[in-house]
Amino acid sequence: MKAAVCQRYGPPEVVQIRDVPKPVPADDEVLVQAFATTVNSGDARVRALRVPLGLKLAMRLKLGIAKPRLPILGLDVAGRVEAVGRAVTNFQPGDRVIGSRDFAFGCHAEYVAIREQGAIATIPDGVSYQDAVALCFGGTTALAFFGAGKVSPGEAVLINGASGAVGTMAVQLAKHIGAEVTAVCSGVHAALVADLGADYVVDYAAEDFTRNGQRYDVIMDAHGNAPYARVKGSLRPGGRFLMVIGSLPQIIAASWHKASISNGEGDPLKTPDSFQTLMTLLDQGALKPVIDSVLPFREVVAAHRLVDGGHKVGSVVLAFE
Numbered sequence: 001m002k003a004a005v006c007q008r009y010g011p012p013e014v015v016q017i018r019d020v021p022k023p024v025p026a027d028d029e030v031l032v033q034a035f036a037t038t039v040n041s042g043d044a045r046v047r048a049l050r051v052p053l054g055l056k057l058a059m060r061l062k063l064g065i066a067k068p069r070l071p072i073l074g075l076d077v078a079g080r081v082e083a084v085g086r087a088v089t090n091f092q093p094g095d096r097v098i099g100s101r102d103f104a105f106g107c108h109a110e111y112v113a114i115r116e117q118g119a120i121a122t123i124p125d126g127v128s129y130q131d132a133v134a135l136c137f138g139g140t141t142a143l144a145f146f147g148a149g150k151v152s153p154g155e156a157v158l159i160n161g162a163s164g165a166v167g168t169m170a171v172q173l174a175k176h177i178g179a180e181v182t183a184v185c186s187g188v189h190a191a192l193v194a195d196l197g198a199d200y201v202v203d204y205a206a207e208d209f210t211r212n213g214q215r216y217d218v219i220m221d222a223h224g225n226a227p228y229a230r231v232k233g234s235l236r237p238g239g240r241f242l243m244v245i246g247s248l249p250q251i252i253a254a255s256w257h258k259a260s261i262s263n264g265e266g267d268p269l270k271t272p273d274s275f276q277t278l279m280t281l282l283d284q285g286a287l288k289p290v291i292d293s294v295l296p297f298r299e300v301v302a303a304h305r306l307v308d309g310g311h312k313v314g315s316v317v318l319a320f321e
C-alpha cells in the first residue's frame with residue numbers, strides 16, 4: 001500500500017509517498033481502508049520537530065531522538081472496514097468508520113489498523129468521509145479541554161485562535177453547551193467565526209483582548225500567544241484557563257493557578273466516546289465541518305505547507321483516490 005513516510009525531521013519535503021507493507025489486523029483490531037485523513041498542526045509539529053520552548057528533549061524522547069520513530073504520521077482516518085480480527089465484535093467489513101491510533105499515528109496511509117477498544121466509531125449514514133474526518137482533530141481537543149474545564153451553560157468563554165482546527169470546533173462546541181462565546185482571530189476570518197456562532201469577534205490585529213476590560217469564565221489559548229501571565233487579569237473569579245499550547249515555562253507558571261488545564265494533561269484526547277459525540281452532533285447539524293482545502297493524498301507535501309502557514313481555516317483534508 002501507499003503511505004506518506006517522514007524519514008527525518010524537517011520541512012514539508014521530507015515527507016514522501018512510498019510503498020510499505022499493508023497492516024494485518026491483530027485479533028482485537030479493525031483494518032480500515034482510508035478514504036480521507038487530515039494533515040493537522042500536530043502532524044506538522046512532529047514532522048518539523050517544532051515544539052514550544054523547553055519541550056524539545058521530551059518530544060525527542062517521545063517521538064524519536066534523531067528521526068520520527070513512527071515515520072507514518074496522521075492522527076485521524078475516515079474509511080471503510082475491510083477486515084476485522086477474530087476477537088472483534090462491534091464492527092464488520094463494510095462499516096463506515098472514523099478512527100485514530102492517537103500517538104501511534106499511522107493514518108497517512110491507504111490502510112490503517114485500529115484497536116476495537118481504541119478510538120473508533122461509526123460514521124452516520126449521509127455524512128461524508130471528508131466531513132467526518134475534518135471534525136476530529138479539533139473536535140476531540142476542544143471536547144477534552146472543555147470537559148476538564150467544566151465549561152457550563154451561560155458562561156463567558158473566549159477562544160484565542162478561533163479560526164483554526166481547534167478554534168472552529170471550540171467555538172461551535174461552546175455555543176452548543178450554551179456559553180456566550182468571544183472568538184479571537186484575524187479580521188479576514190471574522191465572518192466565518194460569527195457564522196459558526198461566536199457572539200463577539202475580536203480581531204487580534206486591531207484589539208488586545210487582555211486590555212479591553214472584558215472578563216471571562218473560561219479562556220482557551222489555541223494559538224500559543226496568550227499564556228496565563230497575559231490573560232489572568234481577564235479571568236473572572238473562579239475562571240479557568242485552558243492552555244492548548246504553551247512552552248514549558250508557561251506550563252509551569254500556569255500550574256500555580258489551580259484552575260489551569262495545560263496541554264497534554266488529563267485523559268486521552270481521542271476516545272470512542274469523543275468520536276461518537278462528534279459524529280452525533282454532526283449528524284444532528286449541531287456541528288459544521290470547517291474545511292480549508294481538500295487535496296489528493298499524493299499532494300501531502302502541499303498539505304504540510306498549508307498547515308505550516310499557520311492561518312488555515314479549520315482542517316486540511318487529504319482524499320484518497
Ligand SMILES: NC(=O)c1ccc[n+]([C@@H]2O[C@H](COP(=O)([O-])OP(=O)(O)OC[C@H]3O[C@@H](n4cnc5c(N)ncnc54)[C@H](OP(=O)(O)O)[C@@H]3O)[C@@H](O)[C@H]2O)c1
Pocket residue numbers: 040041042045137138141160161162163164165166167184185186187189204222223224225243244245262263264269307310311312313314
Ligand atoms: N494540547 C493538545 O493536545 C493539542 C491538541 C491539538 C492542537 N494543539 C495545538 O493547538 C494549536 C492550534 O492548533 P490548530 O490545529 O487549531 O492550528 P491552526 O489550525 O493552524 O490554527 C491556528 C489559529 O491561530 C490563529 N492565529 C494566528 N496568529 C494569531 C494571533 N497573533 N493571535 C491569535 N490567534 C492567532 C489563526 O487565526 P487567523 O488565521 O485568523 O490569523 C488560527 O485560527 C497548535 O499549536 C497545536 O499544536 C494542541
